[in-house]
Amino acid sequence: DAMVIQNPRYQVTQFGKPVTLSCSQTLNHNVMYWYQQKSSQAPKLLFHYYDKDFNNEADTPDNFQSRRPNTSFCFLDIRSPGLGDAAMYLCATSSREQGYTQYFGPGTRLTVL
Amino acid sequence: KQEVTQIPAALSVPEGENLVLNCSFTDSAIYNLQWFRQDPGKGLTSLLLIQSSQREQTSGRLNASLDKSSGRSTLYIAASQPGDSATYLCAVPMYSGGGADGLTFGKGTHLIIQP
Numbered sequence: 001d002a003m004v005i006q007n008p009r010y011q012v013t014q015f016g017k018p019v020t021l022s023c024s025q026t027l028n029h030n031v032m033y034w035y036q037q038k039s040s041q042a043p044k045l046l047f048h049y050y051d052k053d054f055n056n057e058a059d060t061p062d063n064f065q066s067r068r069p070n071t072s073f074c075f076l077d078i079r080s081p082g083l084g085d086a087a088m089y090l091c092a093t094s095s096r097e098q099g100y101t102q103y104f105g106p107g108t109r110l111t112v113l
Numbered sequence: 114k115q116e117v118t119q120i121p122a123a124l125s126v127p128e129g130e131n132l133v134l135n136c137s138f139t140d141s142a143i144y145n146l147q148w149f150r151q152d153p154g155k156g157l158t159s160l161l162l163i164q165s166s167q168r169e170q171t172s173g174r175l176n177a178s179l180d181k182s183s184g185r186s187t188l189y190i191a192a193s194q195p196g197d198s199a200t201y202l203c204a205v206p207m208y209s210g211g212g213a214d215g216l217t218f219g220k221g222t223h224l225i226i227q228p
Contacts, residue, residue, distance in 0.1 A: 045215030100212040
């Protein structure tokens with residue numbers, strides 16, 4: 001089945017230790033998104049790629065970076081995680097052909113010690 | 114930038130009842146509206162997407178309606194089952210007219226179906 005895959009599902013890191021979260025997709029969608037969802041809150045967009053074009057949200061901290069080396073993969077890098085960055089990180093994809101319906105992966109739960 | 118509100122925040126009903134979840138958004142110039150389901154500790158599952166030109170969409174026991182002019186959408190769940198228990202989120206593209214934009218979500222309705 002075509003899908004959005006996130007690895008790892010659970011990630012534990014130490015305060016200030018860089019961490020990378022991975023997202024891959026077999027849907028061949030040209031748009032990919034990263035959202036942050038803190039406990040009991042709605043998901044919040046960090047940034048998205050339209051093809052290779054990177055679109056950063058104005059209020060996304062500089063601590064968060066992203067890379068998209070090809071259509072299938074997208075990475076979220078947190079350069080110096082703080083306790084406030086503990087959250088579920090959700091990757092999603094969409095395409096014009098499917099009316100920009102967003103399809104989400106299972107998420108990566110990040111714990112910062 | 115859009116703002117999305119969902120009412121009620123929580124709902125508990127006996128199994129078998131029909132129910133309606135409400136969503137409102139501030140800017141009527143939306144490209145589409147999407148309803149999601151989220152189980153505890155899990156990702157989001159897309160339930161229905163309504164394009165701006167559509168009035169409603171149906172999938173099984175779910176029916177979503179859209180009234181752009183009033184900035185409202187409803188999700189109707191027929192013959193509710195305990196397996197429907199989850200948080201239901203409504204979302205629209207963040208910026209007017211944008212389709213590929215990221216989504217602005219409501220805070221969700223936490224639904225419990227009592228067996």
